[in-house]
Amino acid sequence: MEYVFIHGLGQNASSWNQTVSYLAKHRDVNCPDLSAMLHQKEVTFNNLYSGFVEYCEHIDQPLHLCGLSLGGNLALNYAIDYPEKVESLVLLGTQYNMPKLLLKLQNSIFRFLPKATFHELGFKKNDFIQLTNSMLHLNFASDLMNISCTTLIVCGEKDYANKNASKALAERIPKAELQLIPSAGHEVNVQAPQKLAQILETFYETHRL
DSSP states (O other): OEEEEOTTEEEEEEEEGHHHHHHHOOOOEEEGGGGGGTOOOOOHHHHHHHHHHHHHHHHSSSSEEEEEEEHHHHHHHHHHOOOOTTTEEEEEOOOSSSHHHHHHHHHHHHHSOOOGGGGGGGGGGHHHHHHHHHHOOOGGGGGGGGSSSSSEEEEEETTTTTHHHHHHHHHHHEEEEEETTTTTOHHHHHHHHHHHHHHHHHHHHHOOO
16 A cells, blocks of 8 residues: 655655654555656646656556645645545645635735745746646535545644635535544644644544555
8 A cells, every 4th residue: 555645835854754653553655746747848737747647657556645735636636536546545735626715815925925935846936836727626515425535634733724625525426435634734734744644544444554
């Protein structure tokens, strides 16, 4: 079995380091860098998703996908398109129908940040803006009922922008359960890595994954 942890926008693969270190049981966890999946193509969600599909094609074992935010969108999209490949799905602070106003506000903030802010994140400033613009019309609502794998929805208790969407995901995906992490905001893998690791370990052990 292969565990793939997919970071969010504004993060990189190292954002999972603490969470993985706290997992009680050794698991083969892969934490890919999303920027490397583009292979120098235009920075759009569709190109990023194509790169992610190609990445998963090289794994010949059942997949346990765990994604935060943008990483959750990629994992969700993949679980819908390739249900036979995905054995479990964990979505952290993930939207299933992109909130256009929130994305536009996020883009406005990006425009005012200095370019140096983005240097360690694998994407340039304009890439961030282009990527979020390409996600404005993403909507997986009509496909949620078709997700057949065991699913865990996780959200920080203080992640007010994504809490309602997380609750809705837990209601709409047939085999989903919801866990809120007290005192945590959006980046639960960075803000509460030990608690997140405990939740993941319990989920995997309970379902023998």
